[in-house]
Amino acid sequence: MSFNKQLKNILTGGIALLLAMGTFSGCSSSNSKAGDDGAAEQVYVPPGKHDEFYSFMSGGWTGNVSVYGIPSGRHLYTIPVFSQDPTDGYGYTEETKALLNTSHGSVPWGDTHHVEPSKTDGLYDGRWIFVNDRNTPRLARINLKSFRTDETIEIPNTAGNHAASFTSSNSEYVSAMSEYSIPLDKPLGNGTDVPIDSYAKNFKGMCTMVKVDQKTGQMSVDFQIELPPFDYDLGRFGLGVSKDWIFYTDYNSEKAHTMLEANASQNDKDFVLAINWKKAAKIAHQGKGKVVSTEYYHNIVDPKTNWAKSEIKQKVRVLQPSELKGAIYFMPGPKSPHGINVSPSGEYISIGGKLSSTVTVYSLDNMKKAIANNDVSETIDGIPVLDFKNVEDEQVKKAGLGPLHVEYDGKGYGYNSAFISSEVVKWSLKTGKVVDRHPTYYSIGHLTVPGGDTRKPYGKYLIGLNKITKDRYLPTGPEMFAGEQLFDITGDRMKLLLDFPVEGEPHNATELPASLIDTNQVKYYDLDKNQNPYVTRKEADAKVVRKGHRVDVYMTAIRSHFVPDNIEGIKVGDEVHFHVTNLEQEWDIPHGFALMGMQNSGILIMPGETRSIVWKPKKKGVYPFYCTDFCSALHQEMQGYVRVSPSNSKVKIAYGTNKEL
Amino acid sequence: MSVFKEKTLSKRDRILIAVASMLLLTAFLFPLWQIRLQAPQYPEGLGMNIWVNTIRSLHPHNIKTINDLNHYVGMKPIKPSSIPELKFMPYLLIGLFLLGIITSISAKKTFLTAWVASFAGLAVAGLIDFYKWEYNYGHNLNPNAAIKIPGMSYQPPLLGSKQLLNINATSIPYIGGIAVIIAFGIGMYVLVKEYRSGKETQSQQKQTQPQVVAS
Numbered sequence: 001m002s003f004n005k006q007l008k009n010i011l012t013g014g015i016a017l018l019l020a021m022g023t024f025s026g027c028s029s030s031n032s033k034a035g036d037d038g039a040a041e042q043v044y045v046p047p048g049k050h051d052e053f054y055s056f057m058s059g060g061w062t063g064n065v066s067v068y069g070i071p072s073g074r075h076l077y078t079i080p081v082f083s084q085d086p087t088d089g090y091g092y093t094e095e096t097k098a099l100l101n102t103s104h105g106s107v108p109w110g111d112t113h114h115v116e117p118s119k120t121d122g123l124y125d126g127r128w129i130f131v132n133d134r135n136t137p138r139l140a141r142i143n144l145k146s147f148r149t150d151e152t153i154e155i156p157n158t159a160g161n162h163a164a165s166f167t168s169s170n171s172e173y174v175s176a177m178s179e180y181s182i183p184l185d186k187p188l189g190n191g192t193d194v195p196i197d198s199y200a201k202n203f204k205g206m207c208t209m210v211k212v213d214q215k216t217g218q219m220s221v222d223f224q225i226e227l228p229p230f231d232y233d234l235g236r237f238g239l240g241v242s243k244d245w246i247f248y249t250d251y252n253s254e255k256a257h258t259m260l261e262a263n264a265s266q267n268d269k270d271f272v273l274a275i276n277w278k279k280a281a282k283i284a285h286q287g288k289g290k291v292v293s294t295e296y297y298h299n300i301v302d303p304k305t306n307w308a309k310s311e312i313k314q315k316v317r318v319l320q321p322s323e324l325k326g327a328i329y330f331m332p333g334p335k336s337p338h339g340i341n342v343s344p345s346g347e348y349i350s351i352g353g354k355l356s357s358t359v360t361v362y363s364l365d366n367m368k369k370a371i372a373n374n375d376v377s378e379t380i381d382g383i384p385v386l387d388f389k390n391v392e393d394e395q396v397k398k399a400g401l402g403p404l405h406v407e408y409d410g411k412g413y414g415y416n417s418a419f420i421s422s423e424v425v426k427w428s429l430k431t432g433k434v435v436d437r438h439p440t441y442y443s444i445g446h447l448t449v450p451g452g453d454t455r456k457p458y459g460k461y462l463i464g465l466n467k468i469t470k471d472r473y474l475p476t477g478p479e480m481f482a483g484e485q486l487f488d489i490t491g492d493r494m495k496l497l498l499d500f501p502v503e504g505e506p507h508n509a510t511e512l513p514a515s516l517i518d519t520n521q522v523k524y525y526d527l528d529k530n531q532n533p534y535v536t537r538k539e540a541d542a543k544v545v546r547k548g549h550r551v552d553v554y555m556t557a558i559r560s561h562f563v564p565d566n567i568e569g570i571k572v573g574d575e576v577h578f579h580v581t582n583l584e585q586e587w588d589i590p591h592g593f594a595l596m597g598m599q600n601s602g603i604l605i606m607p608g609e610t611r612s613i614v615w616k617p618k619k620k621g622v623y624p625f626y627c628t629d630f631c632s633a634l635h636q637e638m639q640g641y642v643r644v645s646p647s648n649s650k651v652k653i654a655y656g657t658n659k660e661l
Numbered sequence: 662m663s664v665f666k667e668k669t670l671s672k673r674d675r676i677l678i679a680v681a682s683m684l685l686l687t688a689f690l691f692p693l694w695q696i697r698l699q700a701p702q703y704p705e706g707l708g709m710n711i712w713v714n715t716i717r718s719l720h721p722h723n724i725k726t727i728n729d730l731n732h733y734v735g736m737k738p739i740k741p742s743s744i745p746e747l748k749f750m751p752y753l754l755i756g757l758f759l760l761g762i763i764t765s766i767s768a769k770k771t772f773l774t775a776w777v778a779s780f781a782g783l784a785v786a787g788l789i790d791f792y793k794w795e796y797n798y799g800h801n802l803n804p805n806a807a808i809k810i811p812g813m814s815y816q817p818p819l820l821g822s823k824q825l826l827n828i829n830a831t832s833i834p835y836i837g838g839i840a841v842i843i844a845f846g847i848g849m850y851v852l853v854k855e856y857r858s859g860k861e862t863q864s865q866q867k868q869t870q871p872q873v874v875a876s
Contacts, residue, residue, distance in 0.1 A: 585725050586725075586729075587705060633807075
């Protein structure tokens with residue numbers, strides 16, 4: 001079907017729809033406006049009541065992860081991950097700074113793409129969320145008890161970490177993968193100075209298996225696999241019968257390094273990479289491959305001190321595909337494929353043909369047969385290529401133009417997003433026949449069904465993550481929040497329930513039932529267990545200590561005063577470390593700390609916690625500071641002064657609250 | 662003493678007194694009294710349990726929170742360690758327990774009277790003391806408090822509910838306290854019964870022969 005014809009169909013459909021809306025009051029399931037058909041009731045969560053699901057959406061270029069309630073679409077929270085966040089001082093405070101450390105130095109910004117919950121036996125377990133930074137290859141682990149980033153790890157020898165943060169059935173591994181190939185030193189290291197047009201010869205792709213400690217969640221790079229310099233785009237671990245495998249799509253089998261939009265779109269077929277990670281891990285653990293020198297950062301929060309520390313790692317095991325006999329295969333795929341998704345049983349693997357109108361479905365059985373029969377057409381850089389005819393199971397024709405991703409409802413249907421024709425298409429996994437389609441507004445990217453990547457999808461809803469917003473909300477200048485759309489998929493036909501705007505550009509989302517998360521929440525930190533080295537557990541212990549040019553202020557905050565709230569003896573040129581401990585032991589009573597002219601962030605300190613922020617006063621004067629979080633009826637009064645004297649002044653350190661200095 | 666013609670307790674009453682004495686020990690396992698504070702911004706609940714020897718938070722850190730809230734109106738912080746009653750109350754309770762057991766073993770009505778009387782005395786003294794503490798706690802306010810409302814005091818109720826600014830305070834006996842009340846009830850019941858049966862025995866002695874034959 002040509003693009004024009006498709007467009008015409010959509011337009012005609014749109015006109016027919018308008019007419020229908022004028023005549024009937026709410027009966028069409030392909031209605032572009034929700035609010036009838038009881039849709040309002042389905043998304044209405046009365047005041048004081050809670051949503052059914054948490055939705056975690058990557059923020060794209062916000063570098064964060066945003067949390068929404070489903071079905072209401074209400075924005076619940078934003079979790080800072082790879083970007084500094086002056087909201088609470090994430091990435092500015094001494095305790096959190098290290099989480100942004102990389103071999104390039106501190107990188108205070110990221111591009112989050114794929115949020116993946118931890119799993120047990122192929123089902124969500126509500127422990128952690130993993131998310132990747134595409135720009136500076138990193139993975140992060142978010143703790144679902146505190147909704148905080150507990151750990152980040154840099155991925156060595158990699159660039160364009162797009163096909164990343166996918167997790168295996170029991171979260172044994174989280175995968176990372178290069179989209180952009182880079183030249184690698186021999187021995188490996190980050191960055192080699194070679195001509196760009198030596199791409200085909202010198203550049204390499206890299207697949208990374210990051211091991212997850214099942215008790216602590218701590219991540220470690222277990223091994224890497226060097227790959228031909230294709231652009232690896234998306235991936236998914238298998239489920240059930242395919243749980244030992246991970247599948248990736250790739251484009252640019254042309255190995256282009258310039259004007260990729262044309263040069264990487266020449267071959268009729270690109271590839272799907274299938275790796276038996278269990279076998280590969282076994283081979284790696286037998287000592288195959290080479291342990292090479294490199295440099296990458298591993299940053300982790302110590303739960304006792306709530307203080308993140310960095311560790312520089314210098315070794316990584318790299319395997320060549322030729323060492324992974326029987327554990328790595330290419331399967332020819334549709335031209336320039338994008339998303340790859342595994343059905344709940346694990347038997348089917350669907351690939352969106354980004355530049356076509358079909359979704360290609362492989363079957364695991366066919367793949368295993370082809371492997372057993374050695375149906376290999378060629379070998380690329382040590383990777384056998386299985387014969388396409390023998391691995392393909394079916395093609396979903398009329399999957400819309402530009403099908404990107406597939407999700408499953410657990411009832412035998414797949415739903416694919418179609419970016420170019422702006423629609424969701426529902427089809428039977430058994431027959432490949434399309435049974436329903438619904439327009440989206442506009443240009444849908446990822447789509448998500450709660451639990452759609454588990455053995456047992458919760459179904460019920462589908463959320464379309466649209467890339468273009470335009471006129472769906474009140475306009476806000478040239479840039480707008482992304483527009484997401486919630487569908488009811490319990491019936492034969494999809495029903496649009498709700499549009500809701502979200503921050504950033506969510507590249508994918510995952511929904512967890514509220515009951516997996518809501519009862520485990522940290523409400524405040526136990527002051528008695530606070531082992532921050534600069535904790536002040538009671539007001540009597542508050543103090544100001546000078547050591548050369550460094551001044552440590554051990555400060556307490558409680559409704560509604562700081563101790564000390566008057567400080568003298570600070571001099572121009574000092575480095576003042578404010579260590580503020582919130583003495584409250586009550587839910588939702590954070591205190592803030594902000595000081596006039598401080599070229600750093602304001603901070604929020606949760607009850608029972610200590611946070612440290614550094615101030616370098618440049619001019620003499622008296623500087624007020626205050627609590628930024630409206631904590632009590634006397635919140636305005638929660639303030640104080642720091643006196644800064646010239647560097648040669650003789651003013652001695654003096655401090656206190658409610659006393660003359 | 663003439664009403665106690667028979668000077669020993671019946672077996673049944675002795676058991677009852679023993680049970681009542683044992684019930685007193687419940688107060689070492691459960692709080693005597695509970696004070697719950699309700700305010701819109703504390704949906705998770707706020708309150709404290711008064712034990713025989715201490716005061717504990719209903720939910721973790723509630724006493725700290727209550728003290729934090731109360732300092733605005735100038736109320737003194739609650740520090741269980743500085744309340745003397747909590748130091749000697751356990752001994753009084755053990756004393757009552759022992760006296761009850763002695764009553765039960767000795768089966769003497771004089772002990773019974775002494776037990777119930779001292780029980781009643783201590784209960785009344787305890788409640789008066791508790792009321793006085795509450796009065797002092799609610800009226801003896803720091804003159805430098807941030808919030809001063811003329812004529813307003815913050816005395817929590819001894820029993821029942823009372824609205825104190827934004828907080829509704831409810832004070833009720835808890836498991837330990839209820840057990841003590843039941844123990845006292847049993848004591849009173851046995852005492853009254855013995856008192857009555859003493860009287861009846863006096864009158865029966867004159868004209869009970871036929872009844873004895875009938876039974």
